[in-house]
Amino acid sequence: AILHDWADENCVTILRNCRKALSEKEVKLILVEIVDQFGDMGMVFDLLMYAHTTGGKERSEQEWKKLLAEGAFPHFKIIKIPALPSIIEAYAE
Secondary structure, eight states: OOOTTBOHHHHHHHHHHHHHHSOSSOOEEEEEEOBOOOGGGHHHHHHHHHHHSBBOOOBOHHHHHHHHHHTTOOEEEEEOOSSSSEEEEEEOO
């Protein structure tokens, strides 16, 4: 899923639909997204997202936590990799 292109409300809808599509035994969703670690440069990336999307933005760990919880994935783990994005494992239970 590419969630950074979407506003929070749309992301919640996408996440809830993903949860509905998973069986009861499949409760993990894998996301490859940037977890904002740019400090003041984060604003530049947000401006870029605003220019190219309708409400998209790079999100901090706290923003991901809120978004995932609202989207029916209350538990998550962020795995840092040697690249700009991180892997987010989101769990429904």
